[in-house]
Amino acid sequence: MGGHVKAQALPPEVVSLDDHRTRALARLDPNAAAYLGSAAGDGHTADANRAAWDGLRLWPRVLQPLAGLHTQVELLGRRLAHPVLLAPLAYQRLFDDDGELASAIAAAAQGAGFALSTLSSVSLETVAAAVCGDAGRGPLWFQLYFQRDRGRTLDLVQRAEAAGYEALVFTVDAPVNGVRDGERRAGFRLPPGVIAANLPAAAGPASLAELLATAPGWADLDWLLGATRLPVLVKGVLHPADARAAVAAGAAGLIVSNHGGRTLDGAPATASALPAIVAAAGGAVPVLVDGGIRRGTDVLKALALGARAVLIGRPLVWGLASAGAMGVAHVIRLLRDELEAAMALCGLASLASLSRDLALSGHAVPQPPWRHQGN
Ligand SMILES: Cc1cc2nc3c(=O)[nH]c(=O)nc-3n(C[C@H](O)[C@H](O)[C@H](O)COP(=O)(O)O)c2cc1C
Numbered sequence: 001m002g003g004h005v006k007a008q009a010l011p012p013e014v015v016s017l018d019d020h021r022t023r024a025l026a027r028l029d030p031n032a033a034a035y036l037g038s039a040a041g042d043g044h045t046a047d048a049n050r051a052a053w054d055g056l057r058l059w060p061r062v063l064q065p066l067a068g069l070h071t072q073v074e075l076l077g078r079r080l081a082h083p084v085l086l087a088p089l090a091y092q093r094l095f096d097d098d099g100e101l102a103s104a105i106a107a108a109a110q111g112a113g114f115a116l117s118t119l120s121s122v123s124l125e126t127v128a129a130a131v132c133g134d135a136g137r138g139p140l141w142f143q144l145y146f147q148r149d150r151g152r153t154l155d156l157v158q159r160a161e162a163a164g165y166e167a168l169v170f171t172v173d174a175p176v177n178g179v180r181d182g183e184r185r186a187g188f189r190l191p192p193g194v195i196a197a198n199l200p201a202a203a204g205p206a207s208l209a210e211l212l213a214t215a216p217g218w219a220d221l222d223w224l225l226g227a228t229r230l231p232v233l234v235k236g237v238l239h240p241a242d243a244r245a246a247v248a249a250g251a252a253g254l255i256v257s258n259h260g261g262r263t264l265d266g267a268p269a270t271a272s273a274l275p276a277i278v279a280a281a282g283g284a285v286p287v288l289v290d291g292g293i294r295r296g297t298d299v300l301k302a303l304a305l306g307a308r309a310v311l312i313g314r315p316l317v318w319g320l321a322s323a324g325a326m327g328v329a330h331v332i333r334l335l336r337d338e339l340e341a342a343m344a345l346c347g348l349a350s351l352a353s354l355s356r357d358l359a360l361s362g363h364a365v366p367q368p369p370w371r372h373q374g375n
Contacts, residue, residue: 005098005105008323010330017294017315020331024095024321032094034186036317040178041265045258049292052269056301056359059366064347071339073351075113075286075309076167076231076252080138082336083299083351085113086328087260087290087311088143088169088235093121093194095321100127103316106328108137110336115169115311118145118156123197128163143169143235146216147199148206150223156198157228168228169255173236175215176208178263218245225250233288236263238273240280247284253308254281256289260313271305278306296338303351304359 014023025033039046071082086107093099100122107114108131116127124142131137142160147153160168182188196202206214225232231252236259237243243254256274258267270291278287286308293299293310302310312335319327343351346358357366 005102005325008326010323010326014322014330015334017318017331017334020315020318020322020327023323024318024327028095028321030186031188031191032321034182034188035091035094036314036321038180038182038188039261039265040180040263043261043265045265045267045269046261046292048269049258049261049271050294052271053292053294053298053301056271056305056361057364058297058300058304058342058346058359059357060345061347064349066344066347066349069340069344069349071336071343071351073303073309076139078139080113080309081111081136082339083303083307083309084332084335084339085138085141085288085309085311086115086316086332087257087313088115088117088141088171089313089317090117090119091121091190091194091196092317092320094191095317096324098122098324099194099320101130102325103320103328104131104140106319106325106332107131108134109325110329110332111136111138112332113138113141113309113311115141115143116165117143118198119196121194121197124156124160124165125163126197128165132164139166141165141167141169141233143171144224145171145174146214146220148210148214150220152200153224154227157224157230159198161228161230165230167231167233167252168224169233169235170216170221170224170251171235171259172216172221173238173257173259174263176211178259178265180262218249221246221249221251237277238267238270240276243277243280243287247281251285253286253288255311256287256291256307257311258291260291271301274302274305274307293335296335296340297342299335299339300342300346300348300354301359304354304356306356 073083104127142165233253234246234251235255289307290311319331
């Protein structure tokens with residue numbers, strides 16, 4: 001990784017996230033492709049994430065005022081240009097020499113929020129230093145995996161605070177790794193030079209017994225909330241009872257996620273889990289969602305179901321592998337442009353107050369009383 005991020009060109013025929021995927025898969029080595037592509041088990045949950053967004057229908061309203069259409073949303077006291085954030089993804093230097101540095105710069109250039117993984121292959125200080133000075137950037141968050149002891153965890157939290165991160169994303173859905181056949185078949189391993197740059201050199205992977213013994217619990221969330229001045233979002237919530245408990249504990253936000261189907265296969269699709277989590281949160285904190293978001297119409301469906309914003313995981317890597325920072329920026333811009341088109345076609349000039357029956361499942365139809373929109 002050099003002192004600055006490489007410029008890479010993008011061919012004009014790449015016009016969708018799926019085009020980035022095709023291009024990325026042709027360029028990735030089998031080891032990195034196995035890490036990226038693996039879902040847990042038989043991939044039921046990863047497939048369900050996509051199918052659930054596809055199964056929703058948008059019900060457009062016509063003849064609406066559209067002048068001044070914008071995609072802005074409020075999140076944790078900030079006004080964002082649009083509701084698309086980059087999800088925390090480990091070891092991005094597997095996919096591009098600049099790794100997380102390229103993704104973070106692309107996110108900043110596109111006004112997108114960026115969450116850096118604990119398992120980043122570029123140090124959290126290097127990433128923050130590259131983007132913190134950009135006034136137009138989106139929020140910069142640090143995703144926290146609990147370490148074997150609280151001392152090490154606290155060290156990460158304090159480094160993130162000192163470096164300028166604005167929130168912590170506490171990932172709770174991966175106390176152990178999912179069973180990922182693709183990685184095992186490929187014999188996946190980190191190549192030389194790709195390391196967990198935020199962590200001390202590992203003495204070797206933790207044993208299962210060690211992972212289970214040190215898996216975080218609700219008391220650790222309480223501890224974390226007392227140990228940091230940053231807002232804490234809890235990522236990986238699917239059950240409404242857990243959502244309620246996290247809000248009661250003092251979480252600043254919830255991220256409905258099943259880790260892109262990489263942990264528990266058989267877990268519900270995030271689009272299916274989202275409405276109950278929104279109801280359980282009761283408007284007290286923002287609810288975000290990830291998993292299978294591939295189009296601007298998916299973003300609009302997520303917001304209609306009550307999400308404040310969405311995160312994208314694999315598509316960020318497709319962009320990164322396809323054309324480095326340029327590819328990631330392009331992925332974000334495509335989603336944003338598609339969201340704008342979807343809004344206009346649905347008769348929406350803003351995302352402020354979406355009607356729940358904008359997105360209905362299957363053959364459901366809007367029920368009266370109908371709200372007359374427009375003037
Ligand atoms: C290659 C890969 C690495 C990931 N690493 C992390 C991680 O380090 N921390 C985390 O909280 N989630 C991690 N995730 C989950 C993502 O943050 C996100 O929840 C998921 O990718 C969203 O689904 P999508 O890929 O369908 O958009 C990872 C996902 C992928 C695909």
